[in-house]
Amino acid sequence: MTGLPAWIAAALQSKLENVSRNDLRERAQAISNAYRAGASSDLIRSDLDALAYAVVRLPATYAAVRAALTHTMEMVPDFAPQSLVDIGCGPGTAAWAALDAWRSVSHATLIDRNPRLLELARQLRHPHQGGIDFVQGEMAKTAGTTPKADVVMASYALTEIPAAALSGILGALWDRAGKMLVIVEPGTVAGFQRILAYRDLLLAQGARILAPCSHESLCPLVSNERWCHFGVRLPRSRDHLIVKDADVPFEDEKFSYLVAARDLGSAWGHRVLATPRVSKAAVTLSLCAPERVDERSIERRQKDAYRAAKRLDWGDLIDL
Numbered sequence: 491m492t493g494l495p496a497w498i499a500a501a502l503q504s505k506l507e508n509v510s511r512n513d514l515r516e517r518a519q520a521i522s523n524a525y526r527a528g529a530s531s532d533l534i535r536s537d538l539d540a541l542a543y544a545v546v547r548l549p550a551t552y553a554a555v556r557a558a559l560t561h562t563m564e565m566v567p568d569f570a571p572q573s574l575v576d577i578g579c580g581p582g583t584a585a586w587a588a589l590d591a592w593r594s595v596s597h598a599t600l601i602d603r604n605p606r607l608l609e610l611a612r613q614l615r616h617p618h619q620g621g622i623d624f625v626q627g628e629m630a631k632t633a634g635t636t637p638k639a640d641v642v643m644a645s646y647a648l649t650e651i652p653a654a655a656l657s658g659i660l661g662a663l664w665d666r667a668g669k670m671l672v673i674v675e676p677g678t679v680a681g682f683q684r685i686l687a688y689r690d691l692l693l694a695q696g697a698r699i700l701a702p703c704s705h706e707s708l709c710p711l712v713s714n715e716r717w718c719h720f721g722v723r724l725p726r727s728r729d730h731l732i733v734k735d736a737d738v739p740f741e742d743e744k745f746s747y748l749v750a751a752r753d754l755g756s757a758w759g760h761r762v763l764a765t766p767r768v769s770k771a772a773v774t775l776s777l778c779a780p781e782r783v784d785e786r787s788i789e790r791r792q793k794d795a796y797r798a799a800k801r802l803d804w805g806d807l808i809d810l
């Protein structure tokens with residue numbers, strides 16, 4: 491289970507001192523309902539709103555981004571970025587996950603148009619020795635003007651951009667990405683459809699796809715009833731249980747993502763697209779392959795391979 495780093499949990503906890511849990515729950519529920527009805531983060535208009543958003547969503551989006559970065563680091567273990575931009579940063583989620591993944595980052599720029607969420611990001615105060623700039627701005631403008639960085643990230647943020655503006659913003663983000671562009675979206679059919687569109691646009695601009703795809707040919711799930719997404723399980727905090735009226739001590743977050751790179755190599759191995767099916771006779775894997783899902787059975791008599799396949803999980807990479 492991927493929990494929040496202790497410094498974020500402690501910072502949130504200190505901001506929650508003296509906050510009425512009833513008020514927090516009321517705002518959290520109003521925000522969740524509005525999101526479900528298609529509203530954007532513009533509905534977050536007060537410090538309490540920003541805090542309610544962070545209590546409900548920050549742990550899950552953090553866990554999703556951190557999992558996508560774990561996949562990415564497996565592809566390029568020697569990559570040690572120096573600089574990073576998190577656009578549509580909200581409370582700083584993707585930047586905090588990237589600073590956890592890559593201790594080499596010496597400078598981060600966090601951009602958001604929402605002053606309350608940006609202020610919360612600032613107040614969380616990452617214990618980072620390097621510089622962190624907080625910039626309030628519209629993505630359409632800042633995407634093209636922000637300084638180049640080794641890694642540019644957009645986590646659960648392009649979701650809120652109108653379709654007509656997306657390709658321009660994506661092109662600008664790719665132009666600003668010195669080495670890598672990381673996009674994370676909700677793990678829904680709609681989120682996956684957007685990821686597919688970004689993939690086509692980025693390939694047309696010469697990007698190499700690093701993850702999660704195992705290749706740069708046609709995605710096997712383009713015309714499939716399944717969609718490419720992954721899952722993380724994370725613990726629920728006491729306040730999360732309260733504001734969500736939940737009683738299960740964990741939650742599951744589904745996410746889709748895309749990592750495009752330049753000069754870092756390209757995809758290798760086969761990504762496991764679903765939880766492996768294990769029987770006494772074989773482990774059956776759904777693997778990402780050009781234009782089709784490769785349903786591969788590894789039989790018990792293939793002793794070492796069977797033992798290795800039993801350890802695989804959804805989202806893992808296997809070098810066949």
Ligand SMILES: C[S@@+](CC[C@H](N)C(=O)[O-])C[C@H]1O[C@@H](n2cnc3c(N)ncnc32)[C@H](O)[C@@H]1O
Pocket residue numbers: 530531532547548551552577578579580581582583584601602603604607627628629630644645646647650651
């Ligand atoms: C759902 S939140 C995600 C926040 C954070 N990246 C995360 O993963 O938790 C979407 C964020 O994108 C920001 N955003 C949406 N449209 C934007 C735009 N046009 N320009 C700048 N920021 C934008 C919102 O203000 C909000 O902070």
